[in-house]
Amino acid sequence: MTLPKNVYNALEDIVGAESISDDPAVLDSYRYSLAHTAIHLGPFYDTFTPRGAAVLLPGSTEEVQAIVKLCNKYRIKFKAASTFWSAQGYPSEDDTIQLDMRRMDRVLEIDERNMFAVIEPGVIGATLQAEAMKVGLNTHIPGSGCSCSPLASATSYFGSGPSNLYGGWYYDNLLGAEWVMPTGDIFRTGSLGSGCGWFCGEGPGPSMKGVFRGFLGAKGAMGVFTKCALKLFAWPGPESLPVEGIVPAYQAALPDNFKAYTVAFPSWKAWADAAYMIWDTGIGYLAHRQYNMFGRDLKYAMVKILTDPTKTLGDLEELLEDPEVQRITEESKRDFQIVLVGMTPRDIEWQEKAFDEILARTGGWKVEAMNEPEINRWMLLYLIRLGHKNLNLVFGGGYDGCFGLLGAADFGASNAEEAAQFKKEWEKRGAIVEAGGDCMMGPIGGQGGGGTCLWENFTCFDSYDKESVEGTLEFFDACTEFGLEKGWGVGMEKWNSQNRGPDGKTTLKKERDRIHLSAPQPSMFRYQHKVREVLNPNDLGDAYYETLED
Amino acid sequence: MALEDFAAEMDRCSQCSYCKWIPFDQMKSWRFAKNCPSISYHNFNSYSARGRYAVARSLIKGQSGYSDTVRNIAFTCLTCGSCDVSCKICRYNLEPLEMVRELKFRLVQDGQGLDAHKAVIESLNKEQNTMLQPKARRGEWADGLDVARLSSEKAEVLFHAGCRFSYDRDLQGTARAAVTLLKNAGVAVGIMGEQEMCCGGRVYSMGYRDEFTRFAQANMRAWAKAGVKTVVTSCADGYHAFKRLYPKLGSQVEVLHTVEFIARLIEEEKITFRSKVPMTVTYHDPCHLGRQGESYVPWDGVEKKIKGQIVVYEPRRPRYNGAWGVYDPPREILRSIPGVELVEMERNREYSWCCGAGGGVREAYPEFSTWTAGERIAEARATGAEALVSACPWCERNFLDAISALGEPMQVYDIVDLVQKAM
Numbered sequence: 001m002t003l004p005k006n007v008y009n010a011l012e013d014i015v016g017a018e019s020i021s022d023d024p025a026v027l028d029s030y031r032y033s034l035a036h037t038a039i040h041l042g043p044f045y046d047t048f049t050p051r052g053a054a055v056l057l058p059g060s061t062e063e064v065q066a067i068v069k070l071c072n073k074y075r076i077k078f079k080a081a082s083t084f085w086s087a088q089g090y091p092s093e094d095d096t097i098q099l100d101m102r103r104m105d106r107v108l109e110i111d112e113r114n115m116f117a118v119i120e121p122g123v124i125g126a127t128l129q130a131e132a133m134k135v136g137l138n139t140h141i142p143g144s145g146c147s148c149s150p151l152a153s154a155t156s157y158f159g160s161g162p163s164n165l166y167g168g169w170y171y172d173n174l175l176g177a178e179w180v181m182p183t184g185d186i187f188r189t190g191s192l193g194s195g196c197g198w199f200c201g202e203g204p205g206p207s208m209k210g211v212f213r214g215f216l217g218a219k220g221a222m223g224v225f226t227k228c229a230l231k232l233f234a235w236p237g238p239e240s241l242p243v244e245g246i247v248p249a250y251q252a253a254l255p256d257n258f259k260a261y262t263v264a265f266p267s268w269k270a271w272a273d274a275a276y277m278i279w280d281t282g283i284g285y286l287a288h289r290q291y292n293m294f295g296r297d298l299k300y301a302m303v304k305i306l307t308d309p310t311k312t313l314g315d316l317e318e319l320l321e322d323p324e325v326q327r328i329t330e331e332s333k334r335d336f337q338i339v340l341v342g343m344t345p346r347d348i349e350w351q352e353k354a355f356d357e358i359l360a361r362t363g364g365w366k367v368e369a370m371n372e373p374e375i376n377r378w379m380l381l382y383l384i385r386l387g388h389k390n391l392n393l394v395f396g397g398g399y400d401g402c403f404g405l406l407g408a409a410d411f412g413a414s415n416a417e418e419a420a421q422f423k424k425e426w427e428k429r430g431a432i433v434e435a436g437g438d439c440m441m442g443p444i445g446g447q448g449g450g451g452t453c454l455w456e457n458f459t460c461f462d463s464y465d466k467e468s469v470e471g472t473l474e475f476f477d478a479c480t481e482f483g484l485e486k487g488w489g490v491g492m493e494k495w496n497s498q499n500r501g502p503d504g505k506t507t508l509k510k511e512r513d514r515i516h517l518s519a520p521q522p523s524m525f526r527y528q529h530k531v532r533e534v535l536n537p538n539d540l541g542d543a544y545y546e547t548l549e550d
Numbered sequence: 551m552a553l554e555d556f557a558a559e560m561d562r563c564s565q566c567s568y569c570k571w572i573p574f575d576q577m578k579s580w581r582f583a584k585n586c587p588s589i590s591y592h593n594f595n596s597y598s599a600r601g602r603y604a605v606a607r608s609l610i611k612g613q614s615g616y617s618d619t620v621r622n623i624a625f626t627c628l629t630c631g632s633c634d635v636s637c638k639i640c641r642y643n644l645e646p647l648e649m650v651r652e653l654k655f656r657l658v659q660d661g662q663g664l665d666a667h668k669a670v671i672e673s674l675n676k677e678q679n680t681m682l683q684p685k686a687r688r689g690e691w692a693d694g695l696d697v698a699r700l701s702s703e704k705a706e707v708l709f710h711a712g713c714r715f716s717y718d719r720d721l722q723g724t725a726r727a728a729v730t731l732l733k734n735a736g737v738a739v740g741i742m743g744e745q746e747m748c749c750g751g752r753v754y755s756m757g758y759r760d761e762f763t764r765f766a767q768a769n770m771r772a773w774a775k776a777g778v779k780t781v782v783t784s785c786a787d788g789y790h791a792f793k794r795l796y797p798k799l800g801s802q803v804e805v806l807h808t809v810e811f812i813a814r815l816i817e818e819e820k821i822t823f824r825s826k827v828p829m830t831v832t833y834h835d836p837c838h839l840g841r842q843g844e845s846y847v848p849w850d851g852v853e854k855k856i857k858g859q860i861v862v863y864e865p866r867r868p869r870y871n872g873a874w875g876v877y878d879p880p881r882e883i884l885r886s887i888p889g890v891e892l893v894e895m896e897r898n899r900e901y902s903w904c905c906g907a908g909g910g911v912r913e914a915y916p917e918f919s920t921w922t923a924g925e926r927i928a929e930a931r932a933t934g935a936e937a938l939v940s941a942c943p944w945c946e947r948n949f950l951d952a953i954s955a956l957g958e959p960m961q962v963y964d965i966v967d968l969v970q971k972a973m
Binding site for chain 2: 018019021023024025026028029030031032033035036037046055057083084085100102103106107123124126127128129130131134145146147240241243246247248250252298309312313314315316317381382385386387388389390391392393394395396397398427430431432433434435460461462463464465468
C-alpha cells in the first residue's frame with residue numbers, strides 16, 4: 001500500500017522529512033527473514049514479514065504520541081521496535097507503519113544511590129552496562145545479548161538471561177514506565193504514575209505491569225513504551241572492563257573477587273541438585289549453560305576456535321580429531337558456566353567454599369581446560385558483557401530453539417537426555433547441524449533468581465538452503481508432536497505460531513483460536529481480549545498480543 | 551565478482567545489528583559506542599551493513615529499483631570496514647565490506663553513479679589524479695628535493711606521495727619530510743614526481759572498478775620499468791591499494807607505510823631524537839592502514855559444508871577481520887618521541903571511528919563527511935589531548951576542514967611531522 005499523500009505529509013510534519021521514508025528499498029531493509037533467528041515459528045524458506053507502509057524514526061515521546069493519535073484517526077496499524085532482531089518487532093499485516101525507536105537512545109538517568117536507571121527504547125544493554133559500571137552498578141542483560149534493548153525486553157518480551165540468578169528477570173526489574181497507549185494517551189505506571197518517581201513498578205500508583213507485560217509481554221502490539229526505569233545491581237569491579245587480546249579473542253582479567261567456572265556433573269540429577277543448592281545458598285552472580293549452544297559434540301572445539309584469533313570454522317574438523325579435545329568434550333557433557341562475584345574478599349572466599357562444597361556433595365567438578373587463563377578470561381568477559389550472541393548463528397546463519405523444558409531444574413534434567421537423543425536422530429538426516437543432539441542452553445535460575453531452568457535446544461541450519469530450512473521445519477513439527485506425547489507441552493519451536501503464519505502475516509483466526517483453546521488456561525486470552533477492547537479499541541496492534549474471542 | 555555472488559550471504563546475514571556498533575566487549579561509554587558513521591547519521595536500517603544486504607537483495611530480486619534514496623544508501627558507505635570487524639566477532643562466513651563494494655560497483659555499472667564522483671573520474675582520466683588538478687603540477691611538492699625521478703632513472707625503493715600529498719599545499723611538507731627521512735636513513739629512494747599516477751584506491755571505493763584496474767596496471771608497468779621492488783607511502787589509501795588490491799592483479803612489490811619504515815629505523819637505532827616535543831596526543835588509526843591494512847592472501851576456493859550445515863571453505867579462506875592491521879608501529883613511534891604523551895581514544899585500533907573522508911563520501915556528501923570528522927574530533931578532545939595525530943593525508947585534511955568548519959580547538963599532525971620536530 002502507498003500511504004495516502006495527506007497521511008504521509010501529516011506524519012512527515014511530526015518527525016521531519018529526514019525521519020520518514022516509504023522508499024521500497026528502505027522498507028525492504030525493514031523486513032525480517034522468517035528463515036532465521038529465534039522467531040519461534042517456522043522456519044519458512046524465502047519468507048519475510050510484510051513490507052511496511054512507511055518507516056518512521058520518532059525522536060521523542062511527543063512525536064510518538066502524535067504518530068499514534070494520527071494512526072487512530074486514520075485507522076492505520078503501527079509496530080515499534082528497537083533493535084529489530086527477531087520477527088516480533090515487525091509488522092504482521094500489510095499497511096502497517098513501522099516505528100524505528102533508534103533515535104530515542106538516551107540513558108536519561110542513573111540513580112546510583114537507589115540503584116536504578118531510566119532509559120529510552122534505543123538504549124542497548126552494552127551501553128547501559130558501560131555507563132552503570134562507571135558508578136559501581138550493573139544491569140541484567142537478556143539472553144539475546146547486550147545488543148538488544150533492555151527497555152524492549154523489560155516492557156515487551158520475556159527478559160530471561162544469565163544474570164537472572166543475581167540480577168533478576170526483567171519482570172522483576174521493571175520499575176516505572178512511560179507508555180504511549182494504543183489510543184495515543186500517555187500512561188505512566190507504577191510510582192511514576194502518582195508523581196512519586198521511577199522507583200517502583202507496582203506503585204504507589206497505577207500498577208499495570210500484569211496488564212501490559214504479564215509473563216511474556218505484548219511484543220509491540222499494545223502501544224509504544226517510550227521510557228522505563230530498570231533496577232540495577234551491584235558491580236564490585238572496575239569502572240570499565242579491562243579488555244585485552246586480538247580480535248575476536250578479547251579477554252578481560254578481572255580482580256580476584258571475580259571467578260568464572262565451567263563445571264560438569266556425573267549425572268543429570270547431580271546437575272539439578274547443584275542448581276537447587278546454588279539457589280539455596282544464594283551464591284552466584286550469573287549462571288548459564290552457555291557454550292552447549294554449539295552442541296555437546298562441538299562446544300569445546302568451538303571454544304578453541306573463538307579464543308584463537310588465527311582459527312576459523314575451517315579448523316573445526318581437525319580440532320574434533322584431537323584426542324585431548326575429545327576427552328574434554330566428554331568430560332563437559334553435563335555442564336554449565338557460573339560466575340561468582342564477591343562484594344568483599346570474605347564474600348568471595350565464602351562463595352568459593354560454598355561452591356566447592358556443592359560440587360563435593362553432587363560429585364561435580366570444575367572443567368580444568370576451561371580454567372586455562374586465556375580461555376577463562378575470555379569466558380568471564382563473554383558472560384558478563386554477553387556481546388557474542390551472534391554466535392547463535394555462527395554456523396550457517398539460521399537458528400531457532402526447540403523444546404524448552406521450562407520449569408523446575410528436575411523437570412529439565414529428567415528429560416534432557418531424551419530430548420537430546422530425539423534431536424540427535426534427526427541431525428543424521430542432514431538438514432540441521434550435526435552437533436550431538438544436546439545443544440541445550442539456558443539460565444540456571446528464573447524469576448526471583450531461582451527455581452527454574454530453561455533448556456532451549458539450539459537448532460542450527462542454513463537460511464539460504466531450501467532443503468535445510470524445510471528440513472528444520474519438519475524437525476520442529478516432529479518436536480512438537482514428541483513434546484505433546486511426552487507431556488512436556490508445546491515447545492519453544494512453536495511459541496509464536498499463534499502470532500504469525502507461513503506467509504509471514506498474522507496467523508488465521510481459526511488457527512489462533514485452536515491454539516488458544518488447547519492452552520491450559522484459555523480464559524487468560526479471553527481476558528486479554530477484553531483488555532484489548534478497552535485499551536486498543538481501534539485494534540491497531542497485531543496478534544502478538546494474544547486474544548480469544550468466542 | 552557480481553552482486554549475485556553475495557545472494558547466500560544476503561540470506562545468511564544474522565540481522566543482528568552488530569554491524570552498527572563497535573565490538574560490545576570494547577564499549578566503555580554510551581557516547582562512543584557506535585562504529586558506523588552512515589547509520590549513526592542517517593538512522594534508517596538501510597544505511598548499515600545489514601540494511602545494505604537487504605537492499606541489495608531487494609534489488610537483485612527485482613523487488614525495488616534504483617532511486618535517489620538507493621544511491622544515497624550505497625554511496626554514503628565510507629567503506630571504512632568497521633561493520634566488517636564487528637560482524638566477524640561472531641561470523642566466519644560473511645563479508646559485508648566486500649558486499650557493499652560490489653553494490654557500489656553494480657550501481658556504477660548500471661549508470662547510477664553520482665555526479666560528484668563523475669567529476670573525480672573525469673579528472674582521473676584527464677589528469678591522472680583525483681584532485682581535479684593539472685597533471686603538470688603533480689611533482690611540485692618535491693621541487694628542490696634531491697631525489698631520483700624514476701620516470702627516467704631506476705631505484706628499488708619508490709616513495710609514492712599520492713594525490714592528496716601531491717596537491718595539498720598544507721600537507722606537502724609531510725611528504726617532503728618522509729622522503730628526506732628515508733634518504734637520511736641511507737635508503738636509495740626515488741619518486742615518480744610529475745609522472746606519478748593515482749593509485750586508484752579512492753575510485754575503487756567509489757565503485758569504479760574498471761578505472762581502478764586500469765590505473766593499477768599502469769602503475770605496475772611503471773614500477774617494473776623503474777626496477778621498483780618496494781613501494782613506501784605515507785598515504786593509508788595508497789597503502790591499502792598497493793598492499794591489498796594490487797596483488798589480486800599480480801603485483802609482487804613489497805609495500806610499506808612510512809610508519810612501518812620509521813618504526814624499524816627506531817628499533818635499529820638508526821634514528822636519533824634530539825628535541826623534546828612536549829605534547830599530549832591521541833592517535834587516529836586510518837581505516838586503510840589499521841583494520842584494512844592486513845596483507846593480501848590469494849585464495850581460489852569453494853564453499854562446502856561440514857557437519858551437515860556448517861558453512862566453511864575449501865581450501866581455508868583467509869579471514870580479513872582487522873586483527874593484523876598496522877596498529878603498533880605508529881604507537882611505538884609516538885611513545886619513543888621525547889616529551890610526547892600518548893593517550894588513547896575509546897575507539898581505537900580495529901574498532902576506530904572513521905575520519906569521514908573515504909568511499910567518495912567527502913566528495914559527494916560534504917556535510918555528512920564533516921559531521922563524521924567532528925565526531926572523531928570530539929572523541930579526541932574527550933581524551934584531553936592537545937593534538938590528533940594520524941598517518942594519512944585524507945584523514946588529516948578532513949580533520950582540518952572539520953576543525954575549521956566547526957570551530958573546534960584541536961591541532962592535527964601527521965606522525966612524520968612529529969618525528970621531524972623531534973629530530
